Amino acid sequence: MLNVGVLVSGRGSDLQSMIDAIESGYLPEAKISVVISNKSDSFALERAKKHNIPAVFIEFRKKKRVDFDMEMVEVLKKHNVGLVVMAGFMRLVTPEFVSTFKGRIINIHPALLPSFPGTHGHRDALAWGVKVSGCTIHFLDEQMDHGPIIIQRAVDVLENDTEETLSERILAHEHDQLPRAVKLFARGSLEVCDRKVFIKEKLPGFKEWLAQKGKKT
Numbered sequence: 001m002l003n004v005g006v007l008v009s010g011r012g013s014d015l016q017s018m019i020d021a022i023e024s025g026y027l028p029e030a031k032i033s034v035v036i037s038n039k040s041d042s043f044a045l046e047r048a049k050k051h052n053i054p055a056v057f058i059e060f061r062k063k064k065r066v067d068f069d070m071e072m073v074e075v076l077k078k079h080n081v082g083l084v085v086m087a088g089f090m091r092l093v094t095p096e097f098v099s100t101f102k103g104r105i106i107n108i109h110p111a112l113l114p115s116f117p118g119t120h121g122h123r124d125a126l127a128w129g130v131k132v133s134g135c136t137i138h139f140l141d142e143q144m145d146h147g148p149i150i151i152q153r154a155v156d157v158l159e160n161d162t163e164e165t166l167s168e169r170i171l172a173h174e175h176d177q178l179p180r181a182v183k184l185f186a187r188g189s190l191e192v193c194d195r196k197v198f199i200k201e202k203l204p205g206f207k208e209w210l211a212q213k214g215k216k217t
């Protein structure tokens with residue numbers, strides 16, 4: 001069983017997709033052993049508690065970045081975490097954090113990297129006038145939104161799109177593919193060779209799997 005630690009800052013809909021995937025039977029290989037937020041009012045913490053998952057708030061203000069990260073490491077180690085998922089975690093982590101969980105941190109970003117890294121992926125994509133955007137799930141390395149890409153899904157950008165409407169369509173793919181990425185990792189089906197990630201097994205996304213089974217979340 002893979003113990004997953006999820007880092008969040010916001011409402012946690014990506015976290016919810018992993019919880020649903022586990023509870024529905026799509027992702028029996030994993031367990032969310034802890035959720036950590038740097039925001040005390042993060043709705044993601046409520047979601048975790050509702051599902052009896054330990055939910056930990058860690059204060060980041062007035063602390064050195066590395067000290068905050070080492071507090072996270074302590075909590076993650078206490079919960080025997082084998083994979084860290086950054087699901088809407090709005091902080092940069094230090095190289096010390098990355099090296100502690102080397103090759104075992106994945107991040108989800110709401111744009112097609114390497115385009116539009118940073119905190120405003122949707123806004124930047126709209127401002128640039130791109131016709132296609134999407135989401136990227138990738139391994140984390142020392143640089144922001146930079147590591148080897150595991151999965152990308154594209155979404156057409158419409159002329160009247162706002163950040164809200166675009167993010168809603170992109171999130172549908174995030175909720176489908178994030179559980180798939182965790183499942184592939186848990187099954188040892190991701191092979192990383194420099195910047196390339198080879199997927200060694202064909203698996204449906206979570207929503208696709210639900211549709212095949214005639215189930216709903």
Ligand code: GRF
Pocket residue numbers: 009010011012013014015087088089108109110135167171174
């Ligand atoms: C998602 O768009 C994700 O790609 C980004 O932050 C957002 C998280 O949303 N990194 P939620 O908090 O999971 O609803």
